[in-house]
Amino acid sequence: MQTTSLQDAVSKIPSGASIMVGGFMGVGTPERVIDEIVRQGKRNLTIIANDTAVPGTGIGKLVSAGAVSKIIASHIGLNPETQKKMLSGEIEVELVPQGSLIERIRSAGFGLGGVLTATGLGTMVEEGKRKIEVEGREFLLEPALHADFALVQAFLADYLGNLTYALTARNFNPLMAMAGKTVIVDAEHIVPVGMISPDHVITPAPIVDYLVLGD
Amino acid sequence: MDAQTIIARRIAHELRDGMLVNLGIGIPTLVANFVPPGMHVFFQSENGLIGTGPIPLEGLAQARLTDAGGRPVTAIPGASTFDSAVSFGLIRGGHVDLTVLGGLQVDSRGRLANWMIPGKMVPGMGGAMDLVSGARRVVVAMQHCAKGKPKIVRECNLPLTSSRAIDLIVTELAVIEQSGGRLRLVETAPGVSVADVLAATEAELEVPSSVPSMEL
Numbered sequence: 001m002q003t004t005s006l007q008d009a010v011s012k013i014p015s016g017a018s019i020m021v022g023g024f025m026g027v028g029t030p031e032r033v034i035d036e037i038v039r040q041g042k043r044n045l046t047i048i049a050n051d052t053a054v055p056g057t058g059i060g061k062l063v064s065a066g067a068v069s070k071i072i073a074s075h076i077g078l079n080p081e082t083q084k085k086m087l088s089g090e091i092e093v094e095l096v097p098q099g100s101l102i103e104r105i106r107s108a109g110f111g112l113g114g115v116l117t118a119t120g121l122g123t124m125v126e127e128g129k130r131k132i133e134v135e136g137r138e139f140l141l142e143p144a145l146h147a148d149f150a151l152v153q154a155f156l157a158d159y160l161g162n163l164t165y166a167l168t169a170r171n172f173n174p175l176m177a178m179a180g181k182t183v184i185v186d187a188e189h190i191v192p193v194g195m196i197s198p199d200h201v202i203t204p205a206p207i208v209d210y211l212v213l214g215d
Numbered sequence: 216m217d218a219q220t221i222i223a224r225r226i227a228h229e230l231r232d233g234m235l236v237n238l239g240i241g242i243p244t245l246v247a248n249f250v251p252p253g254m255h256v257f258f259q260s261e262n263g264l265i266g267t268g269p270i271p272l273e274g275l276a277q278a279r280l281t282d283a284g285g286r287p288v289t290a291i292p293g294a295s296t297f298d299s300a301v302s303f304g305l306i307r308g309g310h311v312d313l314t315v316l317g318g319l320q321v322d323s324r325g326r327l328a329n330w331m332i333p334g335k336m337v338p339g340m341g342g343a344m345d346l347v348s349g350a351r352r353v354v355v356a357m358q359h360c361a362k363g364k365p366k367i368v369r370e371c372n373l374p375l376t377s378s379r380a381i382d383l384i385v386t387e388l389a390v391i392e393q394s395g396g397r398l399r400l401v402e403t404a405p406g407v408s409v410a411d412v413l414a415a416t417e418a419e420l421e422v423p424s425s426v427p428s429m430e431l
Contacts, residue, residue: 099342125340
């Protein structure tokens, strides 16, 4: 794990990268990392996230800035810009049921090829997917979803990279931290090693690659 | 009493002490206002919270505590928070006793369409497909008709949310139960006749000899 400035952390991300972004309607999204991606003018990004928030918040800023070419999400309904860009063909959108999306991300981080779920059976979601029968029950195979980077928002981080999260700002963050090849973390507070009780660590330190320092 | 209040009040009668309940956006959210006094129900918000409380007073919102629509909520004493994998494990794993969801259409076999209108509204399914597939009991809260057209139809022409049939439909006119892939009229709203319900419904309904009035 390295501590780094915001600018240096974001400079590791090339245009065209696939990026998992933590957060749910912007809650638990590393906002200043997003701002820096926009400032550095990254393009052609594939964003994997629950949603695209609203214009002016979180991933909504990436959409507005024209930084995104593809989105894999469960819900884009509260961001009219994403909908408009999807309909005009500027952004390709893959919609995935929320429970399947988080399991596809978890699979990537946990060394699994995918998961079997009944969600999506008999709907548009099953098109082009394999169906597998286990003990007489039918399931859909949802494959692991990998990404070059994970952008994670923590509540507390220590200087080794141990993380805890706050309330509903946890959401996709700990799973994405496991799944991203390179994990960039922004934390509300950075505390000395030993301040977070081992029982309260949600993401263990070796998972984190870069911890963004304050200004 | 307006349509939404009738629906929410009637669905509140489905709640039982100790249940884990997930309410969708819209009319379903109103059900939380009618929990019978003295009953304790766990409300889940699928962004990672059990123990969702009322909307916070102005100025007391906590930025890291929101519902599945991103709006500020409170957490009652005894609440718990968790990541999205646990949240959907609760849903798919059959740990959610009851979910209440809005609906665009329900077909004659009880299958729900509630996540998109092709070419018009493509918001994404969010957690709806997992909830219909995984919750123990699925209740649909919706107005009986949209712009005068029945929403309980022979065949859905909108994309389905799940191949699994829902359990109960509650509208401002009636309570309709699904069992064995068939729909059965079980209650009518006060002042509404069986004939009124049938006239506003396209799908075939079984009608028992006596249909009691909805308790509100």
